[in-house]
Amino acid sequence: MTFATVLPQAIGGFLAAGGGEEGGTNIEIGHHVTREWFGFTVNIDTISSTVIAGLIVLILGFVLRSRLTKADDHVPSKLQLIWEAVVSEVNRQVEDNLGKVHPYVAPLAIALFFFILFANWLELIPSKLNDDSPHLLAAPTADTNLTYALAAVTIISVWAYGIRTKGVKGYFSHFLQPFPVLLPLNILEELVKPITLALRLFGNIFAGGIMLALIGLIPIWASWAPNILWKAFDMFIGGIQAFIFSLLTVLYFAMAGAGHGEHDDEHEEADSKTPALAH
Amino acid sequence: MTGAVIQLLPMAAEGEGQSNFLVPNFTFLVELAAFGLLFFLLAKYVIPPINRAMTNRQEAIRTQFAELEQARSDANAAEAEFKAQIADARHEAARIREEAREQGAQIVAELRQQGETEKARIVESGHAQISAERQQAVASLRAEVGTLATTLAGRIVGESLEDDERSTRVVDRFLADLDALESSKASSTGGAS
Numbered sequence: 001m002t003f004a005t006v007l008p009q010a011i012g013g014f015l016a017a018g019g020g021e022e023g024g025t026n027i028e029i030g031h032h033v034t035r036e037w038f039g040f041t042v043n044i045d046t047i048s049s050t051v052i053a054g055l056i057v058l059i060l061g062f063v064l065r066s067r068l069t070k071a072d073d074h075v076p077s078k079l080q081l082i083w084e085a086v087v088s089e090v091n092r093q094v095e096d097n098l099g100k101v102h103p104y105v106a107p108l109a110i111a112l113f114f115f116i117l118f119a120n121w122l123e124l125i126p127s128k129l130n131d132d133s134p135h136l137l138a139a140p141t142a143d144t145n146l147t148y149a150l151a152a153v154t155i156i157s158v159w160a161y162g163i164r165t166k167g168v169k170g171y172f173s174h175f176l177q178p179f180p181v182l183l184p185l186n187i188l189e190e191l192v193k194p195i196t197l198a199l200r201l202f203g204n205i206f207a208g209g210i211m212l213a214l215i216g217l218i219p220i221w222a223s224w225a226p227n228i229l230w231k232a233f234d235m236f237i238g239g240i241q242a243f244i245f246s247l248l249t250v251l252y253f254a255m256a257g258a259g260h261g262e263h264d265d266e267h268e269e270a271d272s273k274t275p276a277l278a279h
Numbered sequence: 280m281t282g283a284v285i286q287l288l289p290m291a292a293e294g295e296g297q298s299n300f301l302v303p304n305f306t307f308l309v310e311l312a313a314f315g316l317l318f319f320l321l322a323k324y325v326i327p328p329i330n331r332a333m334t335n336r337q338e339a340i341r342t343q344f345a346e347l348e349q350a351r352s353d354a355n356a357a358e359a360e361f362k363a364q365i366a367d368a369r370h371e372a373a374r375i376r377e378e379a380r381e382q383g384a385q386i387v388a389e390l391r392q393q394g395e396t397e398k399a400r401i402v403e404s405g406h407a408q409i410s411a412e413r414q415q416a417v418a419s420l421r422a423e424v425g426t427l428a429t430t431l432a433g434r435i436v437g438e439s440l441e442d443d444e445r446s447t448r449v450v451d452r453f454l455a456d457l458d459a460l461e462s463s464k465a466s467s468t469g470g471a472s
Contacts, residue, residue: 041305042309047309051313054313061324062324064325065324076336087330101330107318110326111326115314115317143306145303146310149307149314150310153315
């Protein structure tokens with residue numbers, strides 16, 4: 001209602017030529033279809049699209065698995081090539097940063113990449129013509145509940161990995177380096193990591209959804225061109241965000257396991273990527 | 280975006296039945312469980328076979344390369360061996376030719392030697408025969424000349440010279456003189472030549 005109507009009105013001026021539908025278009029942003037489960041509110045649309053994205057990943061994975069076992073001639077199928085490209089790239093990143101292909105970190109980064117990728121791309125499926133919603137399924141990554149959950153999995157794993165690698169004392173003494181004065185900043189940084197992970201992904205995909213909604217306001221005879229352009233770009237963004245999320249996951253693991261020196265460098269590197277991509 | 284947040288915060292505060300989208304609700308836990316399940320399934324059932332397949336393929340490629348390398352080195356070794364054998368055969372042939380030539384020369388030399396020996400033997404036996412015959416002639420001469428001479432002399436002097444002892448002595452002296460004469464003649468011709 002409130003925000004949903006403010007934004008279209010603000011840009012309504014230059015869209016007015018297209019002639020919005022009568023009675024005003026109603027773009028619902030940040031609105032979720034909710035249900036009450038055990039007295040708790042859940043966003044049922046996010047959950048359903050999460051299940052769809054997860055099922056796509058799992059079906060692709062298990063189809064591949066069933067074909068892998070048959071392949072004796074070592075000639076990979078196209079599906080296998082796609083999986084192998086991601087798996088070997090992640091393995092390489094993990095090996096470069098952690099020293100070995102860690103049996104927990106690499107699968108986590110791979111799972112994050114594929115899940116986020118397909119979750120992001122879900123919103124590209126168009127809805128019926130003249131439907132209010134700009135897409136058939138909202139990307140579940142445009143809901144902070146999902147991105148917070150992913151970031152929580154990542155950061156808790158990172159902390160556990162850091163403590164297991166360096167020991168409790170070794171890991172927590174890390175917060176007093178290089179100077180004990182920086183303790184608050186170091187703690188803050190550990191808390192900022194998951195929040196930036198979650199909100200970067202959310203912001204990008206959410207913004208993509210808003211753009212799709214705005215483009216949906218343009219009459220159909222004019223909207224196809226920006227729609228195609230934006231969806232192509234949105235696909236690119238979806239891939240980049242999935243890549244960044246899993247890459248940063250690996251880097252955070254590397255930071256938790258390594259000394260303080262490369263910590264700062266990699267954080268700057270990570271930060272420098274973010275604004276460039278979060279147009 | 281900041282506009283959106285600013286707009287939305289009061290809305291949440293107003294509680295218009297729509298919550299702030301930056302604040303998680305129970306969906307968070309559902310998503311956590313969903314991703315946890317996805318992660319578990321991928322990590323347990325999908326990713327290990329992919330890694331295995333990649334490793335196996337790399338291993339297969341490595342093995343094939345090794346086999347290729349092996350085959351190439353085998354071929355090279357076989358070629359080298361073949362060349363060595365050809366060279367050996369050439370050497371062998373040359374050696375055999377040389378040997379044959381040497382053997383031929385040796386046979387010729389041997390035959391020549393044999394011929395020489397044979398010739399020497401023939402000459403030697405000739406000499407021996409001549410010498411034996413001469414010896415025989417001398418002996419018979421010695422036997423007959425004495426008798427003949429004494430008979431002749433007896434006739435001339437009219438005195439029997441039948442005294443064997445004396446006649447033998449005379450003949451011996453004569454023959455010794457003859458021998459001395461002959462040998463001195465031979466030594467003088469041998470010295471002259």
